[in-house]
Every structure is written in structure tokens, then in C-alpha cells.
Amino acid sequence: MEKQRLNEDQYIAKLNERLQQHPDYVPGMAFLPYPDGARGGNIRGIGISEIRFNHVFMDANLEVQAEYDLEPTYAGFQRQVTG
Numbered sequence: 001m002e003k004q005r006l007n008e009d010q011y012i013a014k015l016n017e018r019l020q021q022h023p024d025y026v027p028g029m030a031f032l033p034y035p036d037g038a039r040g041g042n043i044r045g046i047g048i049s050e051i052r053f054n055h056v057f058m059d060a061n062l063e064v065q066a067e068y069d070l071e072p073t074y075a076g077f078q079r080q081v082t083g
Contacts, residue, residue: 005071008033008043014068015046018060024053031057041073 006014015031034045048057 003067003069005069007040008070008072009040011064011068011070012043012046014064015060018063019056022056022059024056026050026053026056029053029056031060043072 012031012033019025019029019031028049030049032047032049033039033043034047035042038044050057
């Protein structure tokens with residue numbers, strides 16, 4: 001089955017949705033566009049708001065990657081999630 005394709009904004013929204021569903025989620029944790037405040041084709045990558053609880057971010061990231069394909073509008077988009 002082909003995975004649904006998401007743009008950068010949709011992908012980050014889906015990551016945050018899954019993150020908040022994780023049992024170890026702590027308010028304030030979030031996937032963030034890089035650079036800060038970027039939207040759509042201006043997003044160059046994805047960052048995280050916390051350096052603690054990396055397993056929570058990785059679990060959410062792996063779930064979303066398994067279900068969705070990112071179709072970036074910016075050719076230099078960095079797919080790795082780093083903190």
C-alpha cells in the first residue's frame with residue numbers, strides 16, 4: 001500500500017500529534033520547523049524542543065515515517081530529526 005504524501009507543515013503536524021500521544025510525553029515537547037518560524041517551502045529541516053526524552057521523539061518519528069512519505073517543497077530539506 002502506498003503511503004500518503006505530506007508536505008513539511010503537514011509532516012511536522014503529524015509528528016507533534018504522535019508525540020503528544022506517547023505515554024512519556026511532557027508538555028512543552030515539540031517537533032519544530034528549522035529555521036524557527038519557517039513555514040512551507042521555507043522549512044529547511046526539523047528540530048526538537050527538548051534534548052531530554054529522546055526516545056519519545058524517536059518513537060513518534062519512526063511511527064510517522066512508517067505511515068507517511070515526506071514530499072518536501074524545498075530541495076535541500078534535511079529529513080533527519082536532530083536535537
